Amino acid sequence: MSSDLNDPTGVNHYVAPAATTTLVVDAVRVDEKPSNLWSDAWRDLRRRPVFWVSLLVVAIVLLMAIWPTLFTQVAPNNGCELSNSNGGPSDGHPLGFTFLGCDVWSRMVWGARTSLTVGLLATIIGTVIGLIMGAFAGFYGGWLDSLLSRIGDIFFSIPYILAAIVVMSVFSTNRNVFTLAFAIGGFAWASTARVVRAEVLRVRQADFVTASRALGKSRFGTLISHVIPNAIAPLLVITTISLAAAIVAEATLAFLGVGLGSDVMSWGNDIAQAQQSLRVAPMALIYPSIILTVTVLAFILLGELIRDALDPRARARR
Amino acid sequence: MFGYILRRLLQVIPVFFGATLLIYFMVFALPGDPIIALFGDKTPNPAVVEQLRAQYHLDQPFIVQYFYYITGIFQGNLGSTFSGQSVNDVLARTLPVTARLAVMAIAIEFTLAIIIGTVSALRKGKLFDNTMLIIALIFVALPIFVLSFLAQYFLAIQWGWFKPTVGAQNDWGDLWLPAIVLGLSLYATSMRLMRSSVIDTLNQDWVRTAYSKGLTRSRVVPVHVLRNSLIPVITNSATNFGVLLVGATVTEGIFNVPGVGNTLFHAVQKHEGPTVVSFVTVFVIIYVLVNLVVDLLYGLLDPRIRYVK
Numbered sequence: 001m002s003s004d005l006n007d008p009t010g011v012n013h014y015v016a017p018a019a020t021t022t023l024v025v026d027a028v029r030v031d032e033k034p035s036n037l038w039s040d041a042w043r044d045l046r047r048r049p050v051f052w053v054s055l056l057v058v059a060i061v062l063l064m065a066i067w068p069t070l071f072t073q074v075a076p077n078n079g080c081e082l083s084n085s086n087g088g089p090s091d092g093h094p095l096g097f098t099f100l101g102c103d104v105w106s107r108m109v110w111g112a113r114t115s116l117t118v119g120l121l122a123t124i125i126g127t128v129i130g131l132i133m134g135a136f137a138g139f140y141g142g143w144l145d146s147l148l149s150r151i152g153d154i155f156f157s158i159p160y161i162l163a164a165i166v167v168m169s170v171f172s173t174n175r176n177v178f179t180l181a182f183a184i185g186g187f188a189w190a191s192t193a194r195v196v197r198a199e200v201l202r203v204r205q206a207d208f209v210t211a212s213r214a215l216g217k218s219r220f221g222t223l224i225s226h227v228i229p230n231a232i233a234p235l236l237v238i239t240t241i242s243l244a245a246a247i248v249a250e251a252t253l254a255f256l257g258v259g260l261g262s263d264v265m266s267w268g269n270d271i272a273q274a275q276q277s278l279r280v281a282p283m284a285l286i287y288p289s290i291i292l293t294v295t296v297l298a299f300i301l302l303g304e305l306i307r308d309a310l311d312p313r314a315r316a317r318r
Numbered sequence: 319m320f321g322y323i324l325r326r327l328l329q330v331i332p333v334f335f336g337a338t339l340l341i342y343f344m345v346f347a348l349p350g351d352p353i354i355a356l357f358g359d360k361t362p363n364p365a366v367v368e369q370l371r372a373q374y375h376l377d378q379p380f381i382v383q384y385f386y387y388i389t390g391i392f393q394g395n396l397g398s399t400f401s402g403q404s405v406n407d408v409l410a411r412t413l414p415v416t417a418r419l420a421v422m423a424i425a426i427e428f429t430l431a432i433i434i435g436t437v438s439a440l441r442k443g444k445l446f447d448n449t450m451l452i453i454a455l456i457f458v459a460l461p462i463f464v465l466s467f468l469a470q471y472f473l474a475i476q477w478g479w480f481k482p483t484v485g486a487q488n489d490w491g492d493l494w495l496p497a498i499v500l501g502l503s504l505y506a507t508s509m510r511l512m513r514s515s516v517i518d519t520l521n522q523d524w525v526r527t528a529y530s531k532g533l534t535r536s537r538v539v540p541v542h543v544l545r546n547s548l549i550p551v552i553t554n555s556a557t558n559f560g561v562l563l564v565g566a567t568v569t570e571g572i573f574n575v576p577g578v579g580n581t582l583f584h585a586v587q588k589h590e591g592p593t594v595v596s597f598v599t600v601f602v603i604i605y606v607l608v609n610l611v612v613d614l615l616y617g618l619l620d621p622r623i624r625y626v627k
Binding site: 150151153154155157158159161162163165166167169170172244248251252255256257258271275278279282285286289292293294296297300301 | 329332333336337340341344345455456458459460461462463464467468470471475560561563564567568571572582583586587589591594595598601602605606609
């Protein structure tokens with residue numbers, strides 16, 4: 001099997017290491033600022049190049065969404081001329097043209113706004129619902145926990161893209177950014193609620209919660225000012241990853257034809273429209289696919305790096 | 319064991335009724351005329367509208383409508399599609415195709431995930447491990463429809479290894495391309511889970527004991543490590559079944575595989591609301607049942623699960 005275990009007799013034996021390493025226990029540094037979860041995480045994160053690359057990607061895409069004219073001089077739909085259909089790159093049009101003769105790069109830049117707006121809104125909706133459901137279920141326990149957890153189970157049993165397909169089919173006459181975000185976020189909160197509930201259950205046992213109650217703070221007040229702030233770390237991770245999932249969901253729904261109308265510029269619509277001429281002009285499909293995948297990858301990497309940074313055991317394992 | 323089965327069966331009842339009620343509620347209780355809304359920008363034939371109104375009992379209170387609908391489901395009557403075919407007939411024709419695709423995709427996913435995940439864990443931090451982790455991350459981020467188009471363009475159109483679309487001919491051999499795409503889209507999460515699970519198992523006392531007994535690596539890894547590392551991967555594949563169903567809808571649509579997903583895909587594209595609702599309900603019922611079966615099997619295999627409340 002592996003070379004390090006081979007010995008001349010041809011039999012692999014496990015050889016115990018000759019010297020065992022002694023654990024070095026850090027001395028407590030009294031003169032420095034006390035370390036906490038967030039500053040430790042930040043110290044870990046800022047040393048990792050992947051973190052900065054992902055952050056850069058997110059920053060560029062955000063800038064595209066806020067200020068598209070910084071990246072392209074071509075107005076989104078004005079330059080479409082059928083004579084340019086599936087044309088190759090030319091001066092001022094670095095990535096060529098779509099089937100309908102629109103500038104590929106310009107549509108990618110302008111599409112960032114739709115994808116990010118829907119992604120952010122859907123994530124906010126999902127996170128808020130998940131936070132409320134999970135925190136109440138975990139903190140109050142009892143019948144409220146049973147009730148909220150069963151409701152969560154119901155939403156968990158419907159894959160959220162399928163639910164979004166139904167909602168968008170019903171809202172076929174008024175599809176806009178808000179109905180789309182509601183269709184995605186309104187059904188994607190169940191896993192967030194489960195994570196928050198587990199974390200709140202853990203924090204609820206802490207001494208500072210008992211202390212807060214003993215000092216006369218109400219249960220609701222304790223939940224808001226002490227329990228939730230201490231349970232927020234895994235929420236940050238799951239929110240970042242949900243954002244990636246929501247961007248994928250928006251693109252998938254656009255591809256299926258139940259996203260925003262085909263006149264709205266989004267990466268999903270670009271890919272869906274380019275499929276008709278996949279054989280002759282594959283690049284019109286591949287470029288928006290790359291920007292979509294890279295953005296999603298950046299959000300996933302950010303979420304996973306933050307998760308590792310917040311978990312001392314994961315830091316030690318590296 | 320009996321208590322566990324009973325508890326799990328009781329749990330599925332509120333989920334089943336809740337999920338069907340929720341879908342039904344979204345379609346028929348939201349403001350506006352549901353039948354007109356389902357047709358979108360098309361003008362429906364008045365006769366069809368009347369027939370649908372009667373079929374869904376829209377003149378009655380909401381809960382009575384739901385009652386008719388749910389008794390229909392229990393009697394095995396899932397309604398009819400937009401073009402008037404019975405959903406049962408369509409399912410009888412399409413479900414075997416989707417089942418075949420799903421079995422192939424899951425087989426590809428598990429084979430790759432178990433082998434590559436284990437080898438990566440054994441070579442943690444080496445070149446192979448890092449390369450495989452990067453590849454897995456790319457598959458995590460690639461939406462399934464993008465992966466389908468890329469596979470269709472490169473593997474089928476450019477290099478001619480497969481036929482670009484499947485069509486009516488759909489034996490096991492014809493489904494390779496969609497099955498590979500679907501399998502790869504599921505592969506990444508399973509492989510990463512398998513890798514971390516194997517790394518955790520390698521640090522367990524029983525593995526150290528096995529090595530100290532003088533067992534070789536080729537015995538310890540498959541018998542002592544692999545078997546104990548599979549549990550998280552299997553649990554995940556049950557919850558991941560939803561991803562599989564959505565993935566099947568997309569791949570069957572793109573590669574024109576005549577399965578259930580393809581029917582849903584075309585119903586969505588043609589804005590045939592009632593058909594969409596019927597088939598989404600079918601998918602949700604399948605999803606709930608698959609999770610129930612996996613949980614029951616799982617309780618059978620792992621006694622720890624049975625006793626945790």
